Amino acid sequence: MNENIPVHVGIIMDGNGRWATERNLPRTMGHKNGVKTLKKLCSHVFKRGVKVLSVYAFSTENFKRETSEVQFLMDLFVDSFYNEFLFLKENNVKVIFSGRREPLPASVLKSMDKLVDETKDMTGPIFNICLNYGGQDEIVDMVKKISLLVKDDVLQIDDITKDLVNSNLYQELPPLDFVIRTSGEQRISNFMPYQSAYAEYYFPKVYFPDFSEKEFDIAIEEFQKRNRRFGGNSK
Numbered sequence: 418m419n420e421n422i423p424v425h426v427g428i429i430m431d432g433n434g435r436w437a438t439e440r441n442l443p444r445t446m447g448h449k450n451g452v453k454t455l456k457k458l459c460s461h462v463f464k465r466g467v468k469v470l471s472v473y474a475f476s477t478e479n480f481k482r483e484t485s486e487v488q489f490l491m492d493l494f495v496d497s498f499y500n501e502f503l504f505l506k507e508n509n510v511k512v513i514f515s516g517r518r519e520p521l522p523a524s525v526l527k528s529m530d531k532l533v534d535e536t537k538d539m540t541g542p543i544f545n546i547c548l549n550y551g552g553q554d555e556i557v558d559m560v561k562k563i564s565l566l567v568k569d570d571v572l573q574i575d576d577i578t579k580d581l582v583n584s585n586l587y588q589e590l591p592p593l594d595f596v597i598r599t600s601g602e603q604r605i606s607n608f609m610p611y612q613s614a615y616a617e618y619y620f621p622k623v624y625f626p627d628f629s630e631k632e633f634d635i636a637i638e639e640f641q642k643r644n645r646r647f648g649g650n651s652k
């Protein structure tokens with residue numbers, strides 16, 4: 418068996434709305450079924466040996482959606498973090514978040530903080546939830562943090578390296594090896610651009626609620642066929 422399992426996998430969970438619309442259901446039902454899919458997927462992904470899973474739950478741009486959909490998603494996050502994701506602790510998974518806290522409602526922040534606190538001592542895989550996240554904002558925030566350190570003489574310009582940049586992002590994580598975007602759209606929409614410099618991309622046609630454990634295994638088989646060169650010669 419090919420044991421080449423990506424260390425860090427990213428999933429852009431796209432197509433919830435279309436999944437629901439095709440079934441004559443309100444878009445919100447797509448998101449609800451997305452949570453069910455994500456729960457099943459999480460257990461499976463970590464069982465397969467992935468060490469870090471990053472998911473795109475809500476982009477900074479998603480605030481432009483209809484107020485009722487944004488409100489539904491916020492409530493869904495609160496319910497998921499208090500109730501649905503507790504199984505992660507039983508599986509020794511540590512939950513972290515990436516993104517800006519402003520302007521998330523206090524109720525959402527509270528549920529995020531509780532989940533982080535409850536899993537902070539877990540020693541197993543990491544589940545990184547990108548919520549109110551934008552990749553360009555993350556780079557802007559990193560530049561501001563480092564600039565302040567230089568201004569205060571804590572750092573010199575020559576201390577700025579790729580590792581230093583990486584450790585001043587929202588979370589210090591290994592690079593993304595594999596990024597999956599469901600629903601057939603072939604773009605990355607501001608998802609972890611610094612971390613995915615050498616990632617392999619995969620764009621299955623299925624909508625996220627239908628992205629099963631089997632679909633994930635097919636994606637891994639595709640990853641294992643890729644010849645990653647990191648700018649060097651092909652083998």
Ligand code: FPP
Nearest residue numbers: 430431432433434435448451452474494497
């Ligand atoms: C994209 O589908 C999906 C989202 C903006 C929300 C993702 C959220 C979930 C899967 C809920 C579970 C997540 C957590 C962390 C509890 P879309 O609405 O853009 O679909 P469309 O492109 O078909 O309209």
